[in-house]
Amino acid sequence: MRRDWWMCAAVMTLAVFGLLVQVRLAGSLPTTEGLLPFAAGIVCFIACAIACGDGRAGAFLEGKGKWVAFWLAAALMAALLVFGHRYRGGLYLPGRINPSELVKLCMAAFLAGWLGGKSSTVKGLALCGVLMLTVAAAGDFGMVAQLVLSVAAILWAASWAWGTLAVVGVAGGMLLAAANPAGHLATRFAVWKDPFADMTGSGWQTLQGLAAILSGGYAGSGFGLGEVQAVPIVASDFVYAALAEELGLSGCAAVLALWAFVLFRGIRTAVRRADKSPCEALLAAGIVSSLAVQAMLNVAGVLNVLPMTGITLPLISLGGSSLVTTLAMCGVLAGMSGPFADAR
Amino acid sequence: MAVLLAAHARWLSAGPKDPRFVRFLRRYDRRSNVGDRLPPHGAAVDRRGSPLDVALPGSVFQHVLDDLSITTDGKPVSLSLDARLQARGEALMAGKRGALVAMEPATGRIRALVSAPRAAYLDRALNGMYPPGSVFKVFMAAAALSADVDPVFNCPAEGYRSSRSTPPIRDVEARRNRKWKGFGRIGMGEALTHSSNTYFAQLGVLFGPERFADAVVAARLADPAKVLAGTGVALEAAGCNVPDGLRAPELAPVAIGQGALQLTPLSVAMFTAAVADDGIMLEPTLSQAAPPRMRARPFTFAAAGRVKKMMRAAVRGGTGRGCDIPGLAVCGKTGTAETGRGRDHAWFTCFAPMEAPRLAVTVLVENGGFGASAAVPVAREMLLEAQRLEMFR
Numbered sequence: 001m002r003r004d005w006w007m008c009a010a011v012m013t014l015a016v017f018g019l020l021v022q023v024r025l026a027g028s029l030p031t032t033e034g035l036l037p038f039a040a041g042i043v044c045f046i047a048c049a050i051a052c053g054d055g056r057a058g059a060f061l062e063g064k065g066k067w068v069a070f071w072l073a074a075a076l077m078a079a080l081l082v083f084g085h086r087y088r089g090g091l092y093l094p095g096r097i098n099p100s101e102l103v104k105l106c107m108a109a110f111l112a113g114w115l116g117g118k119s120s121t122v123k124g125l126a127l128c129g130v131l132m133l134t135v136a137a138a139g140d141f142g143m144v145a146q147l148v149l150s151v152a153a154i155l156w157a158a159s160w161a162w163g164t165l166a167v168v169g170v171a172g173g174m175l176l177a178a179a180n181p182a183g184h185l186a187t188r189f190a191v192w193k194d195p196f197a198d199m200t201g202s203g204w205q206t207l208q209g210l211a212a213i214l215s216g217g218y219a220g221s222g223f224g225l226g227e228v229q230a231v232p233i234v235a236s237d238f239v240y241a242a243l244a245e246e247l248g249l250s251g252c253a254a255v256l257a258l259w260a261f262v263l264f265r266g267i268r269t270a271v272r273r274a275d276k277s278p279c280e281a282l283l284a285a286g287i288v289s290s291l292a293v294q295a296m297l298n299v300a301g302v303l304n305v306l307p308m309t310g311i312t313l314p315l316i317s318l319g320g321s322s323l324v325t326t327l328a329m330c331g332v333l334a335g336m337s338g339p340f341a342d343a344r
Numbered sequence: 345m346a347v348l349l350a351a352h353a354r355w356l357s358a359g360p361k362d363p364r365f366v367r368f369l370r371r372y373d374r375r376s377n378v379g380d381r382l383p384p385h386g387a388a389v390d391r392r393g394s395p396l397d398v399a400l401p402g403s404v405f406q407h408v409l410d411d412l413s414i415t416t417d418g419k420p421v422s423l424s425l426d427a428r429l430q431a432r433g434e435a436l437m438a439g440k441r442g443a444l445v446a447m448e449p450a451t452g453r454i455r456a457l458v459s460a461p462r463a464a465y466l467d468r469a470l471n472g473m474y475p476p477g478s479v480f481k482v483f484m485a486a487a488a489l490s491a492d493v494d495p496v497f498n499c500p501a502e503g504y505r506s507s508r509s510t511p512p513i514r515d516v517e518a519r520r521n522r523k524w525k526g527f528g529r530i531g532m533g534e535a536l537t538h539s540s541n542t543y544f545a546q547l548g549v550l551f552g553p554e555r556f557a558d559a560v561v562a563a564r565l566a567d568p569a570k571v572l573a574g575t576g577v578a579l580e581a582a583g584c585n586v587p588d589g590l591r592a593p594e595l596a597p598v599a600i601g602q603g604a605l606q607l608t609p610l611s612v613a614m615f616t617a618a619v620a621d622d623g624i625m626l627e628p629t630l631s632q633a634a635p636p637r638m639r640a641r642p643f644t645f646a647a648a649g650r651v652k653k654m655m656r657a658a659v660r661g662g663t664g665r666g667c668d669i670p671g672l673a674v675c676g677k678t679g680t681a682e683t684g685r686g687r688d689h690a691w692f693t694c695f696a697p698m699e700a701p702r703l704a705v706t707v708l709v710e711n712g713g714f715g716a717s718a719a720v721p722v723a724r725e726m727l728l729e730a731q732r733l734e735m736f737r
Binding site for chain 1: 345348349351352353355356360364365368369
């Protein structure tokens with residue numbers, strides 16, 4: 001099996017496109033939140049691809065790897081809860097680093113290693129629950145939603161019964177309710193149900209986003225020609241509205257199709273590795289589900305199909321930690337796709 | 345992903361049909377290309393179905409018509425306005441500050457409604473508050489006659505003092521001509537024809553606070569009027585500022601329109617129309633479809649008939665001579681309201697023809713000076729335009 005170069009190309013296209021979008025939205029090249037994480041992310045992508053190649057990821061996770069992942073995540077969350085400061089409702093480490101992004105990868109790795117090694121599921125889920133509790137304590141609603149859905153996806157991939165999934169769902173729901181920073185959750189649900197109730201207040205961003213999407217139509221106004229700044233904080237959560245206004249439904253379809261291609265190739269990797277290394281298969285499934293959930297929750301939030309969760313559109317939205325982590329996750333996928341010395 | 349794209353595509357077709365979202369866009373969206381894709385907004389037609397461009401940007405009507413066109417599902421809104429009369433009114437008031445109202449006395453339908461200059465938050469005709477000056481004498485005369493108060497007063501050149509502490513209320517002639525001897529003993533007819541302040545100040549005091557309060561309630565001067573009632577859209581004309589607890593001496597300046605009482609141009613048009621319509625006041629309306637509804641019955645038939653004749657005399661040989669149109673029995677009353685600073689506000693309120701009134705016109709020109717010189721020509725042009733439009737047939 002050769003390395004999945006097509007997937008690598010798609011990821012790079014998305015990352016470069018995301019940087020272009022950020023340059024357009026900022027009006028100049030954003031250094032600390034754009035170029036620097038982009039460079040770091042490319043390095044991480046290559047490093048992860050090499051490190052996880054040739055079955056090394058599975059071997060590592062079956063051994064000490066899962067504990068490394070678990071304690072790394074635990075340490076990051078502990079540091080966040082101790083040293084974190086609030087910014088726009090989220091908790092960040094100094095330098096506005098959001099370590100809970102990395103927790104996504106760590107938890108997928110831990111659970112994949114645990115379940116692939118045929119250890120006790122309940123114990124593994126309990127440990128994941130502890131990690132998610134810390135994320136909930138940090139008040140990161142969107143991240144908890146992502147983690148819960150990604151855990152469910154890994155369980156499903158490990159062919160677990162629907163009953164277990166139901167338990168995870170209930171527990172996840174309770175966690176989501178717990179991760180409610182200062183009543184933001186109620187506001188977001190209220191905006192989702194009726195954005196017109198407070199149209200110049202809490203509903204403003206959503207309505208302006210919808211107006212941008214409508215003004216873009218099918219073809220869009222052209223890259224750089226829209227009035228995208230009418231949407232507040234358009235560069236991060238609402239970047240999809242900017243894409244929709246300037247590139248239209250067709251441009252959005254192209255971006256989502258690229259993402260769908262990356263995810264599809266990730267699933268293909270998971271299926272191909274299922275016999276050789278169940279750990280790697282589950283890790284691929286975890287990464288794919290995490291990225292899919294992130295992209296879908298973000299776009300659905302902007303379209304007001306679901307409440308806004310405050311999570312970003314991977315590789316496109318402004319956000320250094322998210323960019324680096326997403327590229328690292330894609331690097332892991334690329335590494336696990338091949339080539340393998342024992343394949344022939 | 346496909347589901348999301350489907351949701352995106354669905355929004356592109358459903359968004360412009362969502363009335364609340366359309367309203368949001370019209371009020372708050374800065375993208376010009378959005379409006380182009382929506383049905384032409386604020387489209388309105390007049391009573392004959394001709395397009396009406398009152399929904400010009402910057403007017404109070406803009407939002408109102410947006411709301412109206414939403415209730416009619418994008419079809420043009422049919423208003424009671426007459427496009428040509430409205431256009432003439434807008435042209436006549438261009439460059440001035442003030443308001444113009446033309447309404448049909450028998451139905452309450454507003455045929456022209458101008459607020460100049462165009463402003464998004466204040467419609468002067470509906471919500472501007474002004475001292476009415478002498479046009480209020482029409483109301484006082486009709487209210488007094490309705491209560492069988494019809495006195496004869498001595499009106500000397502030195503005027504009338506309602507109390508020792510207030511300066512005398514005098515007639516304009518006394519200020520212009522020092523040798524003027526005064527009107528002498530005159531009745532209400534002569535007083536209204538020549539707009540005697542001295543007479544009406546005394547009438548106010550004689551009429552008294554109780555009867556005055558009753559007359560204000562009977563005419564519903566303080567009540568707001570919903571001029572789009574029945575259409576599902578709220579557009580309210582303000583109720584007038586009527587001071588409470590007036591004592592008899594304070595009614596002297598109120599009776600000549602210079603007291604604490606402030607009226608909207610629409611309310612002046614409404615009581616003028618009530619005089620024209622034999623004492624019956626109809627709900628003012630901008631909707632062509634809404635059936636006429638009675639609002640109040642402030643004056644008696646006999647009182648309205650007598651005030652009509654007095655207003656006719658004022659146009660034939662009194663202060664309103666500038667509005668005498670051959671072949672049309674115009675009844676009118678001028679007003680010149682002192683503002684305390686700047687030039688006076690000029691008023692003229694009239695209706696025609698006397699026997700079967702078809703149109704009442706009220707004109708206010710802020711700081712226009714004398715009513716006879718600033719407001720009367722505007723009203724005259726409006727009546728001539730209405731005559732050309734065969735509204736008096």
